[in-house]
Amino acid sequence: MPGFRGRVLFLATVYTHLASFHIPFMQLLQNKGYEVHVAASPDEGRKEEVEAIGVRCWDIPFSRSPYSLKNWRAFKELSRLFEVYRFDLIHVHTPVAAFLGRYLARAQGQGPVLYTAHGFHFYHGAPLKNWLLYYPLERLAAPLTDGLIVINDEDYQVARRMGFKPGKNLFYVPGVGVDLEKYTGPPGSGALRKELGISQEEIVITCIAEFSPVKNHAFLLKAWEKVASSITGVHLCLVGEGKLRKRLEHKVQTLGIPRVYFLGFRQDIPKVLQDTDIFVLVSCREGLPRAVMEAMAAGKPVVASNVRGNRDLIEHGRTGFLVELGDVEGLAGYLEMLARDESLRLSFGAAGREKIKDYSLEKALTEMEAIYSRYLLFK
CATH class of the missing domain: 3.40.50.2000 (Glycogen Phosphorylase B;)
Structure with a gap:
């Protein structure tokens, strides 16, 4: 295994999301020599599954609801984490954690930020309140997003209309893959x-x-x-x-x-x-x-x-x-x-x-490795 090359942070609202979908991608970066950290809320469990692969976990009290006051505490605790560590890449997931993570990463001089949209909350047929809340937030966060990863065609077309450029800062990946x-x-x-x-x-x-x-x-x-x-x-x-x-x-x-x-x-x-x-x-x-x-x-x-x-x-x-x-x-x-x-x-x-x-996991890992290599030193 190569020596230490830097630090990468995976950020999501809950550990459940990361345990379900992203452990293979954390292991990919570990095998490339990167120290992987994870920040999420432990409220829904499964933190131990993430810790088991040797990543460093930080409990940040995010709430799924964008209206929850818990997110103000999460904002402050994530800010303190960024004061202690500088990450060479931050990969954010889920709307609340992704927005706060992108804002703080730019404000505190962190490395580039990738955002995987696992289905925008504004979509064809979505309730009006979703469009009124989530669409403006994503437009605000777009300049703070070094790379946007989408997993379906509808979101790909929406991202293009938001100004993301295919092959430059917009990437289509067929999901998180299946073994x-x-x-x-x-x-x-x-x-x-x-x-x-x-x-x-x-x-x-x-x-x-x-x-x-x-x-x-x-x-x-x-x-x-x-x-x-x-x-x-x-x-x-x-x-x-x-x-x-x-x-x-x-x-x-x-x-x-x-x-x-x-x-x-x-x-x-x-x-x-x-x-x-x-x-x-x-x-x-x-x-x-x-x-x-x-x-x-x-x-x-x-x-x-x-x-x-x-x-x-x-x-x-x-x-x-x-x-x-x-x-x-x-x-x-x-x-x-x-x-x-x-x-x-x-x-x-x-x-x-x-x-x-x-849509195999093997193919997803290959495509994600190519994306990560744009922002990290891969050899």
Whole structure:
């Protein structure tokens, strides 16, 4: 391993984001000889996963809400960190941390700043309040951004209109990548089906998403009621945690919605997907959802909402189906169609597995290495 070359800081609102998506990129920089630091809020956990790779962690009390007074304390603590350390590169993520990080980095003479937009909060169809808040903030922060990385076509076009120049300070990267080898192995042991008492002949539909308003589980459950009443041998597995989980569990119990399983946070997603027949994600917005990428890598057909990010991945009628938000009948119909047609599931799954090769972790690492090399001394 090369000797010490400098310091790099990864900055995000919560450690959960960094643990989920950015550990391979931290390790890439470590292998190049850079000392990697991380700054984020520990509120949602998973800090230990980041620390385990040997990075130095700084707890900064960011809040996801731009209106929270906690962000003023975060501003002061991040400022103090910048007084102690000068970083050769700062890679920022998530809107609140990214804005504060870019402002303070420029004000305190830090090195260049890269910003990965994991889906701008202003987008086609976004609420007006999003445009009134986040769009002006991004315009203000644009001169403080040495490089902007986007992960879907819609954001790429928006960034160009904001004045970023492709190949100069605007870069398109196909998401955070998916490790294809984890999802393309031999069939699993059926552990999830055994755990839930589901036979191999029955159909498992899986959604992997945080229980938050943007992931739109209420829409999915409305459609699921129709599917479950039409077909008896289907089961819906909901993987994830979040503030809405208890409310949704109560709804399922109160209304007697059948065959819905809340599986919580899982570290065996490849095995969960091996026991899955159909993957579904009906978010109100996405950047470029890795859960969909993982399902495609596992060879599963996908039913997804017709929103930015999902559109980049799903070819309607070839790798899955895209459904309009609020179209309960359409969503239920697509899920029923796939549940009843094994040959269609296999066809869509095979096409998805082929398409997702362009979104591999290996390719993402190669492209990010090239971007980092513009701002750091790579040899």
